[in-house]
Amino acid sequence: MKIYADNAATTKMSRDAIDAMIPYMEEIYGNPSSLYEIGQIAKESLENARARVAKVLNCEPREIYFTSGGSEADNQAIISAAKIGERKGKKHIISTKFEHHAVLHTLNKLEKEGFEITLLDVHSNGVVTAKQVEDAIREDTALVTIMYANNEIGTVQPIEEIGKVCREKNVFFHTDAVQAIGHVPVDVQKDNIDMLSLSAHKFHGPKGVGVLYAKKNIFLSNIIEGGAQERGKRAGTENLPGIMGMTVALEKAVANLDNYTVKLLPLRDKLIAGLDKISYSELNGDRDARVPGTVNFCFEGIEGESLLLLLDDKGISASSGSACTSGSLDPSHVLLAIGRPHEVAHGSLRLSLGEDTTEEEIDYIIKSVSEVVDYLRNMSPFWRDLVNGKRPHVFAE
Amino acid sequence: MALYSEKVMDHFRNPRNVGVIEDADGVGEVGNPVCGDIMKIYLKINDAKVIEDVKFETFGCGSAIASSSMATELIKGQPLEEALKLTNKAVTEALDGLPAHKLHCSVLAEEAIKKAVKDYYDKNGIEYDPADFPEDHDCEHCHVH
Structure with a gap:
């Protein structure tokens, strides 16, 4: 059996x-940009796509900027807001400890340039509250940037409330919605969002294309210079095939959202219930405030990379927040942010389901994960120490 | 999977000498759970100072398990003196190479064996030069690799 359970990493393109x-x-x-016929037809298609994307997000077409993906959109949104703030003497930015690195690394760069960055703590359920944001906002706050849904653990943030607080305090609000669009309802008006990033390949569109939505009163700074495309804010000949594929994928994902949710929720919850039965394991993030497809668990006494390799042998594609899979020496900053100790964060597994996932696959995943966890624990001296009481358990049995 | 050589995957999928020797003559454990890898080596040593049996337990990634397996294969049946000469480079070469950021797994294997031999020497009152054995290190060590 071949099961693709890494839809949060990327998705199969739709037909x-x-x-x-x-x-x-x-x-x-x-x-x-060309004035002859096939150039102009291309231009019309481009503007048609922009209008369709705007309709889905509930904004104006001129507020849509096509980018190379979510990371570029995150970079441009944050840098633009920082420059606007700087001109007004506002050099404070609020974000959270468990953002995507496209956000965190951009903030690091700004910190070196003299900005003050406040990274909010994340509650153990993987959620930050509007109250935390409200308490952190200062006179000199230029931007609040908080992800809509977390990429590793799938928890959904109270974006509408956070946006409301930002509106009241007159602070720009950006959200990295890469994991949310097509997975939960998003409406930039209702959610009080000033800027939003999305990426096509997370909802069955092509890779290398995304969107930055920026409210019309926001003056964007260029990340890429060299042409008048995207109203002068993003140079480079437009990736029209990608944009057309993304537009169709976006419309389809959003139109299908109710069916998708109704289909996936019972499968997701069955998977959670099944993995919960493995001793000394725990779900990462809130049980309910999460996207319909993403499940992330920590298992005591084992390491995530070996778990992934053995699941791959059983035909299951998944991911982990262990240090060994990240290529760094520390485990996932997301798991550390929700309070998981290092030794537990190394033993994490993310399974992200898709619209093709079946109940039979969920049964197979539960059985396979249980077997592999048992197998690895049996050769783990760390597990032996836990069983013998030489080291303390983190989770309840 | 292109990340690892076929040799690494073979030793990871079918690790040799996994387990515990209850009445081991020397036991060595290196690494810690915070770093994400622990290796424990058990040695059975006969009167002729030959490694009659060796077992390992490992908590860690694919290359940590494969490195432990290969290292135990390389020292099994060897005189202690030979086992002490085992380098992480030899383990890596026997595995047809490891990715650069996984080389520390082979270092752990070398150190776990040395620690097990040292344990045997200590238990039997055999003299040795402490300089020949790695010092216990804390978590900072692996952050330097």
Whole structure:
């Protein structure tokens, strides 16, 4: 059995998205900046796509900027807000400890340039509250940037309330919605969002294309210079095939959101219940405030990379927040942010389901994970020490 | 999987000498749970100072398990003197290489064996030069690699 359970990493493209791209490679390959016919047809398609994306997000077409993906959108949103703030003498930015590195590394860079960064603590359930944001906002706060849904543990933040606080305090609010769009309802008006990043390949669209939504009163700073594309804010010939594929994928994902949720929630909860039965394991993040597809567990006494390799042998593709899988020496900053000790964070497993996931696959995943965890524990001196009481357990049995 | 050589995957999937020797003559444990890897080596040593049997337990990634397995294969049936000459480089080469950020796994294997031999020497009152054995290190050590 082959089971792809890493949809939070990337998704399989939908047939509709692929079909939407092909004409823009074979026929309408003109440069939207060219004045002859196939250039102008390309330009019309581009603007049509922009209007369709805007409709889905509930904003104006001119507030949509096409980018190379979520990371670029995050970078541009944060740097733009920082520059606006700086001109007004506001050099304080609020974010959280468990953001994506596209946000955290951009904030690190700004910190070196003299900005003061407040990273809010994340509660053990993987959620930050609007009250925390409210308490952290100061006179000189230029931006609040908080992710809509966490990429590793899948928890959904109270974005509407956080946005409301920011509106009341007159502070720009950006959200990295890469893991949320197509997975939970998002509406930039209702959610009080000033800027939002999304990435097409997280909802069955192509890789290398995304969107930055920025409210029309926000003056964007360029990350990429060299042309008048995207109203002069993002140079480079537009990735029209990618944009068309993304637009179709986005419309489809959002139109299908109710069905997707109704289908996935019982599967997700069955998976959680099944993995919960493994002794000394615990779900990471809130049971309910989470996207329909993502489940993340920690297992005591084992290491995540070996777990992934053995699951791969059983045909299951998943991911982990262990240091060995990140290529660094520390385990996932997300798991540490929600209070997991290092030794437990090394033994984490993320399974992210998709619309094709079946109940039979969930049964197989539960059985396989239980077997592999048992097998690895049997050769683990750390597990032996836990069983013998030489080291203390972190979780209850 | 391109991350590891076939040799590494073979030793990871079918580790040799996994287990515990209850009446071991020397036991060595290195690493710690915070860093994400622990290796424990058990040695059975006969009167001729030959390693008659060796077992290991490992908590760690694929290359940690494979390094332990290969290291035990390399010293099994060897005189102690030979086992002490085992280097992390030899373990790595026998595995047809490890990715650069996984080399510390082979270092752990070398150190676990040395520690087990030292334990045997200590228990039997055999003299040795402490300089030949790695010192116990804390977590900072692995952050230097």
